[in-house]
C-alpha cells in the first residue's frame with residue numbers, strides 16, 4: 001500500500017487549479033512518460049523540467065546580441081506590416097527599435113487582432129526570444145515571451161521555459177507546476193547523506209524548487225547539482241527496481257547445469273577452426289553461470305562477424321549434457337534457417353537432435369517438432385517468434401538463447417521464461433551498445449564481450465561514391481564477378497509517393513540483369529519464404545554471384561566468401577545499420593570492400609556518417625559516434641527525445657551517475673533486501689515517485 005504521505009502527489013493533474021480536462025489532455029502530451037489510461041499525476045508535472053530559461057537580468061540591446069542567442073529586449077513598437085489579404089505564405093511583420101538598433105519581429109499564421117493587442121504601435125514592450133539575422137537585418141521569429149513594459153515588475157528575472165504544445169500557454173503550465181511544488185510533502189531522505197555531501201547534492205524538494213524557480217540560468221541546467229540529484233534519484237529508483245525483479249527471477253530457479261563435457265568437447269573438436277581467446281572466455285563465463293544454482297541472465301555482445309553463434313551452440317550443448325533442452329530464437333526467418341543450416345551438421349555429428357520451427361512449418365512437419373519438444377527427443381530447437389506460441393511445450397527447457405538485435409521486447413523474453421523451469425537466458429547482440437546503455441536497454445544483466453575477431457580477417461576497404469558514377473561501378477563489379485567474387489548489392493525500400501510504393505531492389509535487379517544474366521539474384525522481404533531460401537542458397541552455393549537485396553540481409557547473414565557489398569543510397573541509412581550491413585563482408589580470409597553509393601547533395605549529418613564509416617570499422621567507435629549524431633533514443637530503436645524510459649535523466653549528461661546508482665542499488669539490497677531499514681523505507685517512497693509500484697509489490701510489507 002502506498003503511504004498516504006504521497007497522496008497529494010498522486011492526485012490527477014486535473015485536481016490542480018486551472019487544469020480542466022482540456023488543459024490536462026494538452027499537458028499529458030508534453031509529459032515525458034505516457035501514463036496511459038491512468039492519466040498523469042501531479043508528480044509527473046514536477047518531473048517536467050525546463051528545456052531552457054529566459055534570462056532577463058541583463059538586456060544587451062539589439063546591436064549587442066549574438067545570432068542564435070536567447071535574449072530579452074526592451075523595444076518600442078513602430079509599425080505593423082500585415083501580409084497581403086489571403087496570402088498565408090507571407091508572415092506578419094512588426095518593426096520595432098531600441099537605443100541600439102532596429103529589429104523585425106516575424107509571425108507566421110498569426111491573428112492580427114492578437115498581435116494588435118499584444119504589441120500595439122507606440123507601446124513599450126519586453127520581448128524574449130532567439131536573435132537571428134536575415135539578410136543582414138536583426139530579427140526574431142515568434143518571440144517566446146511578450147509583456148508590456150508597465151508589467152515588468154511582475155516578470156521573473158530568470159524564467160524557466162517548458163516544452164509547449166499548441167493551445168497550452170507557458171503561463172498556465174507554470175501556474176500548475178507552482179501548485180504541484182507546494183504539494184511536495186516533507187519526506188525522509190532516501191539517499192546516503194555522506195554521498196549527498198560529497199556530490200554537493202541538495203535535498204529532493206530543494207532540487208525541484210531550484211530547477212523550477214531558478215535564480216540564475218545555471219540553476220536549471222541539466223549538468224547542475226539540482227538536476228543531477230534528481231537524475232540520480234531516477235537512476236537509483238530504476239536500478240533498485242531492476243535488482244528486485246532480478247533477485248526474484250533468480251530465486252525462482254535453482255537448477256545448476258553441469259555436464260561431463262563430452263558433448264561440448266566433441267563439438268569443439270569438430271569445428272574447422274580454433275576458438276578465439278574472447279570466445280573461450282565468454283564460453284567459460286557462460287558455463288560457470290550455468291553451473292550456478294541461480295538463473296543466468298547474460299548478454300553476449302560481439303561486433304559483427306565476431307563469432308557469437310558458435311558460442312551459443314557450445315552453451316546449448318552444455319544444457320543438453322545437463323539433461324535439458326535449449327532453444328535459439330532468431331529475429332528473422334532467414335536467420336533462423338541460416339543458424340539451423342550451420343548448426344545442424346555440427347550438432348548432428350555430435351549426436352544431438354536438432355529442429356527448426358518458424359511460421360512456415362505447418363501440418364505434419366510442425367506436429368513432429370512439437371511432439372519432439374514435448375517428449376524431449378529434440379534437444380535443440382532453432383526458430384523465430386513462432387517459438388513463443390502457446391502450442392509450443394517443452395519437456396525440459398533449461399536454456400533460452402535470444403539473438404536479439406532489439407527485435408524482441410522484454411515481454412517476449414518473459415514469455416519464453418514461462419515455458420521452462422525458469423530457463424537460463426543468454427541474449428546475443430551485435431549492436432555495440434555502449435556500456436552505459438546496456439543498463440538502460442537490458443537491465444541488470446551480466447555481460448560477456450567478444451572483443452576480438454577470428455584470426456586472419458582483413459580490414460574492409462570502404463569507399464564512398466556518388467550515384468552518378470554508377471556505370472563505372474558496374475564495370476568494376478563485372479570484373480570482380482569474372483574473378484569469381486561474390487557481391488551483395490543493397491537497396492533501401494523507398495516510397496516514391498503516397499500511392500505507389502516502389503521496390504528499389506526490383507528496379508535495380510531489372511536494370512542489372514542484362515549485365516549479369518543468370519549470375520544475379522534477388523531477395524527482399526515481400527518474397528515468399530521458400531523463394532527467399534532459394535535466393536540465399538543460390539548465392540551461398542555460388543550459382544548467383546551478385547545478390548540484389550533489401551535490408552532483409554542486414555542482420556546476421558553469413559556467406560563468408562562474399563567480398564564486396566554495395567550500399568545504394570547509403571545516405572539514407574543510420575550508422576548502426578551501415579555497420580551491420582558492411583559486416584556481411586570481411587567474414588572470411590579474403591580482402592573485402594564496401595562501396596557506399598550516395599546521392600548528392602549530402603546533408604551535414606549524412607556526410608559525417610559516411611566519413612565515420614570510412615574512418616573506422618570498430619563497432620564501439622561507430623556506436624559512440626552514432627550516439628553523438630542522433631541521440632541515444634534512436635540507437636535503442638525508439639524515437640522519443642531524451643533518454644528512453646527516463647523523465648529526468650539524460651544519458652549524455654548523467655552517464656557517470658548510472659554506474660554509481662547500479663552499485664548503490666546492489667549494496668542497498670545486499671544489506672536490506674526487503675527495504676525494511678529507515679533508509680529502505682524512504683527508498684520505497686522513491687520507488688513510488690518514479691512509478692515503480694510493481695517492484696514495491698515484490699517486497700515484504702514494511
Ligand SMILES: Nc1ncnc2c1ncn2[C@@H]1O[C@H](COP(=O)(O)OP(=O)(O)OP(=O)(O)O)[C@@H](O)[C@H]1O
Pocket residue numbers: 273274275276279302303304305306307308309310430454455555556557558560583587
Ligand atoms: N574462432 C573462429 N575462427 C574462425 N572463424 C570463425 C571463428 N568463430 C566463428 N567463425 C566464423 O566467422 C563467421 C561469423 O560468425 P558468426 O556468424 O557467429 O558471427 P556473429 O557474431 O553472429 O556476427 P553477426 O552479428 O554479423 O551475425 C562465421 O562464418 C563463422 O563460421
